[in-house]
Amino acid sequence: MYGKRIKELREERGLSQEAVGALLHCSQRTVSRYELEQIDLSTEALISLCYLFKVSADYILGLEDETGAKAFR
Amino acid sequence: MYGKRIKELREERGLSQEAVGALLHCSQRTVSRYELEQIDLSTEALISLCYLFKVSADYILGLEDETGAKAFR
DNA sequence: GCAAATTAGACGGTTTCTGTCTAAAATAAA
DNA sequence: TTTATTTTAGACAGAAACCGTCTAATTTGC
Secondary structure (H helix, E strand, O other): OHHHHHHHHHHHOOOOHHHHHHHHOOOHHHHHHHHHOOOOOOHHHHHHHHHHHOOOHHHHHOOEOOOOOEOOO | OHHHHHHHHHHHOOOOHHHHHHHHOOOHHHHHHHHHOOOOOOHHHHHHHHHHHOOOHHHHHOOEOOOOOEOOO
16 A cells, blocks of 8 residues: 555655655665565655655555545544 | 554553564564564554554654644644 | 656665574562 | 562574665656
C-alpha cells in the first residue's frame, strides 16, 4: 500500500523520484524501490515522507483512506 | 520514540514482551529490541502494533501526542 | 522520430535483522 | 530476606534486507 501512496503523492506534486530522493537523502533507485515495494520503508523514511507531503503515517500505510476514515477503532 | 510508546502501551495492558511477540509472530528478543530501539520497526510490525493496541501509527512514531495533536499540518 | 528525462533491472558489498542460548534483573512467594 | 519464578537484555552467528552504481528500458516533450 505505501508504494502506491508514495507514488501518488509524489506525482500530485510533480516531483521526480530523483527529487524526492534528494529530500529524503537517498538515491532515486531507493525511492523507486519504495514505490514498487521492493524494500520496506524505514521509520525514518516514513516520517520524512509525512513531513514532506504533509500527510499522516496512517495514510501512507493505508490505515486510513483519503477521507481520513480509520481502518480500526 | 517508538520504543518508549511500545513499552508504555504494552505495560498499560499488562503484557510481557513474550506475549506481544507471540501476537506479532516474532520472538521476545525482537520485541525487546523494538523497545530499546536497537532495531528499526518494519512497516508490518508497525501496522500490527496499531491493530493490537488500537492506536495510530502516528502515535507510535511520535507524530502525535496523547491528546492526538499532530506534529505537522 | 529524436533527444532528454525518468524509471527500473542486475550486480555486489555492506548493513541490519533474526532467533537461540544464556546471564542479569525484577517481581513474587515463602 | 532468602529463594524461586518470571521477565528482560547481552553475545553470537547465520540469514535476510538494504543500498548505491551502472546501465538499459521506458516515458515525455519537442
